[in-house]
Amino acid sequence: MKTTRLLHILHQQLEELRTRVAPLAHYATLSARFDRHLFKTRSTLLQACVDEAQAHYDELCQAVERRQLPQVAWLAEHLSAQIEAITRETASWTLRGWDNGAAGITKWQRKRLQHQEFERRLIEMKAQRVQQHAQATSLTDQQRLAREIDAFTGRIERCHRALADIEGVLARLTR
Template sequence: MKTARLLQALSQQLDALHAQAAPLAGHATVSARFDRQLFRTRSTLMFAYLEEAQHNFTALRHAVENGQQEQVGWLAEHLSAQIAAIMRETATWSLRQWDSPSPSIAKWQRRRLQHQEFERRLLAMKQAREKQLAQVTRLDEQQVLVREVTALEGRLSRCRDALSRIERVLARLTR
C-alpha cells in the first residue's frame, strides 16, 4: 500500500516537473548541469535529465512489481534526489543566463560588418551636413545644421567605440 502511494506521488511529481521544465527542455548549456553521481547522461539538455528520471521511474515500477526491496529503496531515494535537483534547476534557470554557449566568431564578424556599415553611413551623413553648412547663409539654418553635425559626431564616436569592443572580442575568440 505504501509503495503504491509512493509510486503515485512520484508519478505526479514527474508529471508536474515535465510541465514546469517544458520551456527549458531544449536549451543547452556550456557544461553539465548536475553531478555525475546523480545523473549518468552527458547531455547538457534539460530534456535528457527528464528522460533519465522518467527511465528511473519505470525501473522503480518494475522493481516494485518484481519485489526487489533493496532496489526499490535505492531507486526511490535516487529518483527523489533527481526530481529535487531538476526542480531546483528549473526554479533558478532565469538566474543562469551566463551559462549559455559563447557567441560564435561568425556572429561577431557579422556585427563588425554591420557596425562598419553604420560608420560609413554616419560619415557620409556628417559630410553631407558639413557641405550644406558651408553653403547656408541664414543663421537659424546654420544652428540646426551645427546641432546635426554635433549629434552625428557623437553617434560616430559611439559607433567607433562599439567597433573597437567588437574587435577586442574577435581578437580574444581567435587566439
C-alpha cells in the same frame, strides 16, 4: 499500500516536472547541469535529464513488481533526488550565469543561450496574450490582443532565424 502511494506521488511529481520543464527542455548549456552521480546523461538538455528520471521511475515500478526491496529503496531515493535537482534547476534558470567556454566560441554560445532565453520569454508572453484574447469580451480588447499576438509571432520568428544563424556560426567555428 505505502509503495503504491509512493509510486503515485513520484508519478505526479514527474508529470508536474515535465510541464514545468517544457519551456526549457531543449535549451543547452555550455557546462554540465548536474553531477555525474545524479545523472548519467552527457547531454546538457533538461529534456535528457527528465527522460532519465522517467527511466528510473519505470525501473522503480518493475523493481516493486519483483519485490526487490533494496533496489526499490535505492531507486526511490535516487529518483526523488533527481526530481528535486531538476526542480531547483528550472526555478533558478533565469539566475544561471551564462556559462563559460572557449574564448572564440564563448561569445556565440552566450548569444545562443541569451536568444534561447529570449525565445522562452516571448513564447510565455504570447501564450498569456492568447489566453487573454480567448477571455476578452470587448472587440477593442480582442483586436489589440490579436495585434500583440501577431507581434509576438513575428518576434519569435526573428528569434528563430537569429538562433539558426548563430547555430550556423557555431557549426563553422567547431569544424
